[in-house]
């Protein structure tokens with residue numbers, strides 16, 4: 883049976899919880915920097931070149947952005963996010979760090 887958006891959002895929330903606990907277990911300090919996003923914010927990101935789409939999974943509550951923070955600094959190195967991306971894939975999600983055209987290691991979405 884096809885899942886409703888609400889069912890997907892519930893499942894996604896559980897996946898994010900597992901990812902947060904996994905990061906803690908392997909000693910990677912993270913914080914969720916963005917979950918839901920409205921059209922206005924998506925358009926702003928698109929116009930500034932920080933997104934390639936006007937229709938993001940963030941707008942339907944099926945994506946989070948996560949930052950690794952060490953000693954008060956945001957870590958941007960792709961390799962640091964790889965363990966999280968790999969785990970996310972095992973949960974059935976899509977990691978933006980695997981995208982070829984617009985690589986986004988901070989982005990974790992439902993599919």
Ligand SMILES: [Zn+2]
Pocket residue numbers: 940945946947988989990
């Ligand atoms: Zn994102």
